[in-house]
Amino acid sequence: MFKGLRPIQYGGREVWPLIEGGKGVAVSNHMSSGAWAAAGGIGTVSAVNADSYDPEGKIIPQIYRTLTRRERHEELVQYAIDGAVEQVRRAFDISDGRGAININVLWEMGGAQRVLHGVLERTRGLVTGVTCGAGMPYRLSEIAASYNVNYLPIISSARAFRALWKRAYSKAAEWLAAVVYEDPWRAGGHNGLSNAEDPLQPQDPYPRVKALRETMREGGISDDVPIVMAGGVWYLREWNDWIDNPELGSIAFQFGTRPLLTRESPIPDAWKQHLTELDEGDILLHRFSPTGFYSSAVRNDFLRNLEHRSERQIAFSLEAAGDHQYKLDVGVKGKSYWVTRNDLLRAREWDMLGFTSALKTPDNTLVFVTPEEMKTIRKDQADCMGCLSQCSFSSWADMEGNSTGRLADPRSFCIQKTLQDIAHGGPIDQNLMFAGHAAYRFKQDPFYSNGFVPSVKQLVDRILTGD
Ligand SMILES: Cc1cc2nc3c(=O)[nH]c(=O)nc-3n(C[C@H](O)[C@H](O)[C@H](O)COP(=O)(O)O)c2cc1C
Ligand code: SF4
Numbered sequence: 333m334f335k336g337l338r339p340i341q342y343g344g345r346e347v348w349p350l351i352e353g354g355k356g357v358a359v360s361n362h363m364s365s366g367a368w369a370a371a372g373g374i375g376t377v378s379a380v381n382a383d384s385y386d387p388e389g390k391i392i393p394q395i396y397r398t399l400t401r402r403e404r405h406e407e408l409v410q411y412a413i414d415g416a417v418e419q420v421r422r423a424f425d426i427s428d429g430r431g432a433i434n435i436n437v438l439w440e441m442g443g444a445q446r447v448l449h450g451v452l453e454r455t456r457g458l459v460t461g462v463t464c465g466a467g468m469p470y471r472l473s474e475i476a477a478s479y480n481v482n483y484l485p486i487i488s489s490a491r492a493f494r495a496l497w498k499r500a501y502s503k504a505a506e507w508l509a510a511v512v513y514e515d516p517w518r519a520g521g522h523n524g525l526s527n528a529e530d531p532l533q534p535q536d537p538y539p540r541v542k543a544l545r546e547t548m549r550e551g552g553i554s555d556d557v558p559i560v561m562a563g564g565v566w567y568l569r570e571w572n573d574w575i576d577n578p579e580l581g582s583i584a585f586q587f588g589t590r591p592l593l594t595r596e597s598p599i600p601d602a603w604k605q606h607l608t609e610l611d612e613g614d615i616l617l618h619r620f621s622p623t624g625f626y627s628s629a630v631r632n633d634f635l636r637n638l639e640h641r642s643e644r645q646i647a648f649s650l651e652a653a654g655d656h657q658y659k660l661d662v663g664v665k666g667k668s669y670w671v672t673r674n675d676l677l678r679a680r681e682w683d684m685l686g687f688t689s690a691l692k693t694p695d696n697t698l699v700f701v702t703p704e705e706m707k708t709i710r711k712d713q714a715d716c717m718g719c720l721s722q723c724s725f726s727s728w729a730d731m732e733g734n735s736t737g738r739l740a741d742p743r744s745f746c747i748q749k750t751l752q753d754i755a756h757g758g759p760i761d762q763n764l765m766f767a768g769h770a771a772y773r774f775k776q777d778p779f780y781s782n783g784f785v786p787s788v789k790q791l792v793d794r795i796l797t798g799d
Pocket of ligand 1: 352353354355356357359378380436437438464465486514518519520521522562563564565586587588589590765766767768769770
């Protein structure tokens, strides 16, 4: 057993302080989370548009039958509740009473509160806690406490926790089971970088977690309430100084990327295979997500395409003014757009290369795409089923009027479509492949040599050795 690592009390049981991070869409499901719990840790079922099954056990494709976004949003919420309930029940069976099962939601997903209520209502006694990040989940504590379930907020700074604690969590303090510190420069999936933080200057997690502990102490929270370190955790021996350290209090560890490569991980084999081929620097922290958050994913053709699209971008005015003295004569029909001379020349070049359609962005710029890309963008925007509370790509908003009031942004993409596709066997180079920045370590770690893919139990046992 690795030095100093001891089981913690969670949900009235002893469990290893090792958590499988929740991963949507359909990436941490009953198989992975049930197995993680069975190995003695805390498994997390993703309640973000989870899969349901038909009577033969086949995944039910989430097909939308209604005509408006509002109606499709309702269908989506129903799919999400049914899927998560099914996943929790199966995970609980697999866990066989060992470890614990949590669920994960994103606060900024469409209908998040309704999904939480719907799932917790139908899984009483099965779920030990809810992890939730992506936004400021003020009402998380109240909802979890109303079902006698723990909550574990995911934050990326002490400041965010202080605001949540003061405004809401202090009123349901007994159900706060842990605080997850997710390193915004290193973790896979969406990242909580604030505007004040430089995406190119990763900060050491230690002082940030120490500050979080100090903030928790100011709120009167016991040092026995663990801080869960998430993001870039690989070998526990590299976190030696964190364990049994009075400055930090109780510490647990969350793994998101490592459990992707296990036998129980439901992602397609091509995705697993690709993980073993990555090099350092192949993961990109970027800002294309329609949520507006930063996120980390493999820099594949899908992401490169978005990078290039944003590079084929020029500012315009609707009348000749300042530097914008040249009328654009490619990409647009009818309307007059005035641009700089240099941008006119660039636009003509893109046009010659086949990027013959210019699309307006909410920032008074135009991006140049091929006619096929334009068709896909328009179709994806029209097919929107309202999976987010606010979406920059389609302008959908989960409120009166169902619009953000801003122009739909062609520099982004439909995250629901792409995450569903990659999880269910779509091409791995043409979809968003979330991964943490330590994913390159699969290639170097001798545990995975000769193509070895461990079971979840083998992975947890390996982690417990310090490796
Ligand atoms: C494929 C993938 C999907 C993820 N999806 C979610 C999610 O839906 N909700 C969430 O809170 N975190 C999500 N995460 C973050 C993980 O739960 C975890 O905190 C993170 O991956 C830890 O960092 P690591 O990738 O370095 O292990 C995701 C991570 C990955 C790799
Ligand atoms: S367009 Fe935006 S809100 Fe609509 S389904 Fe896609 S990602 Fe979700």
